[in-house]
Amino acid sequence: MASETREVGESRPPHEPGTPDFGGLAIAIGLAAMAALIWWDASSYPVRRSYAQFGPEIFPFLVAAGLAVFAVATVFLAVRRRFPPREEMTYPPVIWVAGAVLAEIAILTFGLGFILASGTLFGFAARGMGRKPLWLTVIVGILFSAVLYILFRLGLGLSLPTGPVERTLVGLFR
Amino acid sequence: MDTFSLLLDGLAVAAQPMNLLFALIGVVLGTAVGVMPGIGPALTVALLLPVSLSFGATGSMIMFAGIYYGGMYGGAISSILLNTPGETASIMTAVEGNRMARDGRGGKALAASAIGSFFGGTVATFGLALVAPFMVMVALSFGPAEYFALMVLSFMTVSAAFGGSVARGLTALFLGLAIGLVGIDKLTGQARLAFGVPELRDNISIAVIAVGLFAIGETLYIASQKFDVNEKVEAVKGSVWLTWQDLKRCIKPYLRGTILGFGFGPLPTGGAEIPTFLSYSAERKLAKGVAREEFDNGKGAIEGVAGPESANNASAAGTLIPLLTLGLPTSATAAIMLAGFQQYGLQPGPLLFTNNPDLVWGLVASLFIANFMLLILNLPFVGIWVKLLMIPRPWLYAGILTFATLGIVGAEGSVFSLILLLIFGLIGFVMRRFGYPLAPVLVGAILGPLAEEQLRRGLMINRGDWTFLFNSPIALTIYAIAIAAVLGPVIWRALAPKGANTAFAMDGD
Missing domain, CATH: 1.10.287 (Helix Hairpins)
Known part of the structure; x- marks a missing residue:
């Protein structure tokens, strides 16, 4: 088009x-x-x-x-075709990024906690922007999210959804 | 009390260790996002909106203002070294700045821009401190009719000045107004557009709208584009210290740029694009001798960097005048800062100056401190910022997305807000693709409910008689300005040379 x-x-x-x-x-x-x-x-x-x-x-x-x-x-x-010309759309990255948010929503709905949900989001998004393989980006995402969780939950007191991973992690700090 | 003693009180607030720390975080973050093309101060403030709730009102506003100022400094770095403006405000800097970098004078260009930003920012902040109290005196006499007129002015100008077309700008505005309707009506308790969903009954949070449109929408937009691998980062060559000779060439452009920036900043013309463009063309026209030769032969003239860079920082200070005194945002970043105030139950306007002088003057004083910090961060440490341009895109945008959802999940605490976030992200993506400006959506969603309140309060006082809107001479003057502001850009676009028009197709930070 x-x-x-x-x-x-x-x-x-x-x-x-x-x-x-x-x-x-x-x-x-x-x-x-x-x-x-x-x-x-x-x-x-x-x-x-x-x-x-x-x-x-x-x-x-x-x-x-x-x-x-x-x-x-x-x-x-x-x-009258007065819209500015659009670049040709590359669908796969857009679907990956939108899917990343959907994946986070799904994982949070199942009560699996912030770190897994956010890590999956990070992994899907990085994969969508061209970084492969998926298992690597998801692992990086989970580690990154764990650091963020400690920083924001334990540091700033922001309340983030808790699941099995978070309970183990908080247990380690006690 | 006179301005000077108020400013000294403010300095005492700003010099508290925690507030100094917030200013430092703000300017560092601001410079960082300013350097990176595609993400700007508006997006960053939006991302921090939910998280900042635990920082306190003064601290977070100081941080936000630091991000705004820092973004203006940082934008110059990628303009000069990459020829990709980090912000729309730095588009004109890229023209001469990148030529200087290719000519081996990148260091000088960076120095001229950092000093210019400092000069413009500091002088204009003084201007802000001097002008604001007068604006407050005027604003104290305003009733519902005048406030409603002011909001109409803001709606019109934000929609007309951002983006390439007035029709698309106004469409975006009405979308924002529609979003602002959702929730329980303050005056009667009637639930509007809630459709029985409990989460929708208490208004959609501005953070969800802003983060969705800017962070998610922008990431989707970047993802949809083919990556251009041919961007070339110029190494910083030459000394970053200016000789007396260089500085002498910069002084007049600094002055002219500051006047233009400070003059246009408070006008609802949508941020820094117009003053930076005017400053550049003024320098180009006035150039003589060596400068003339450098402009004409494409070697890069230092005046072309100095003028626009002082103009964009001066305009950032100018933007804060209507924001603080009237509660009117004239740029996207200012609109999100307004949401920041509202998050603490504060309504910028004349009452803010009487009720929260600590916050207002602390904020103004912290701007001086932020400017000093930025000068130091940008001159000797420029090499560190350049490294930011090397972060691979997948990690960068995955990180942005993670932060975006972290803030929303943490502040709203519900999965439903994430669904809304995704919806606004998709709306933002479609809008970006079809050339709709995003800022009017935010302004509509933030100011819409306030405008409605003024309108209905006025109708109540006047027993349903609409003519009260047009009885006040002040209100009529404001409507006249609003009409001029809509027609102005149309005339401006017709008169401006071709290349300048692209600046308006982008979003104003």
Whole structure:
């Protein structure tokens, strides 16, 4: 999609309609959906009488109206291809990095503690940015996270999720 | 009390060992992130926001201001040696600075920039101390109508000045306003956009938004790009000490740069881009003799480094004026610092000066100390900072991501906040890819609820009559400035030469 973008953008002046920028159209749909959601939510508030004559719904209505206006503006931007040219996207690193956060969320949900969760995050992210093999980056991550845990939990008193690894580690310091 | 004695009191606060330590941590971190392209002071302050809760208000604000100033110093190093500006504020420094480095005068360029940063930062901090009390006096007379007008001004200018297009800037702003709606309405207790999720009922924390958009979004964006392996780090060549002859060439650019930076800093034009650009073009135009030849033959003129570098530090000080006196952030870093104040239940504005003089004047005084620290860190120790450019990217970004989630998990204590963090990261990524500025989202989310409060308070006093918004001459003046601020960049872009426009496509730190 990105290479197409450049060809059209270069060979024609920006006013002339070409293929619309589908990414931009998706953003416009997202904005419109958000406006509708806010409008729907604000319409459901119970009516109150006050000196202000306007309750908690007035600002959401204003915001929803603004979002709707810019959803339309975004359609124009997309059709006229007014978005800056995008570099071709390399998917695998992006998926690794987003997956890193998901992995941390999953490990924390299972109650395995900060060090394993954060270490896995570090490992996945480093792997995504091109460092291999995965087992090495995860081990580096776990060691790094253990140091951070000691520093922030025992040093600064920040409360971090505790699992089996953390309990053993804290036991060593007692 | 007059400013001078207040400043002396502030110096006593800033000189406390713990606060000196916070200033040192701030300037070291600031320089470090300033050196590294891609991560800047805005991201760093956002990362530290959750962790800093245990540092106390004065300590963390001193640290944040140190990061802001340090980022301006550090940005010059990668501009000069790598020709990749560490920050948007250092884009103009890269032009002449890198030419000087290739010509074997990198040391001189670094020295001119460090001294210029010191000069600009120190003079402008004096300016801040002198101007702030007057601003406070003006601000004390403001009612809901004026405050609402000020926030509209802030919304308009932040959206128009950052990023390449006014439409995208305003879209980002409304996204921020929408995020600011989530949670329980302060005046009536009505839950808005919570959809029965208990975590959403008590507002989305600014730290989650800022860290998600800047740290996660930026990492995803960097990951999506192909890595350019052809970056070449120039070795530091030549003495880092300036001769009297060099210094004489720098004095006038320093003065002009400082005036431009301090003048534009408080205006909501979005940080340091405009004053540094104006300073560079002024030096280029005014150059005579040797300087003229160096500008024209691409050898690199010291004036082209001196001017912009004093301008960007002066603008950092200027930015603090509206932030402290009115609670209006005019750059991304300032917006996150505002969130830092709010985290301690403090609302910057005229009342902050009367209620927390220790904090305000301690912060101002610590800026002088921070500038001294930075001068020392940047002249003799410049070689150490250059080594930072050698950290392999996988480790660097994995580390940033780890810190980001550590702060959020530690402060929010829930897995749900991590899910929100990832969502904001993905939003930030899409926005970066499509050229949307990130700062208006933050400003909208932070100032939106405050603007709503002023609007509804005004409506309540005036029994639902909207015209109160336009009855005050001060408010009308502010609206006029807001309109000018939206149209200004449009005219500016039309007039500026082609190369300058790229500076506006990036995010303002």
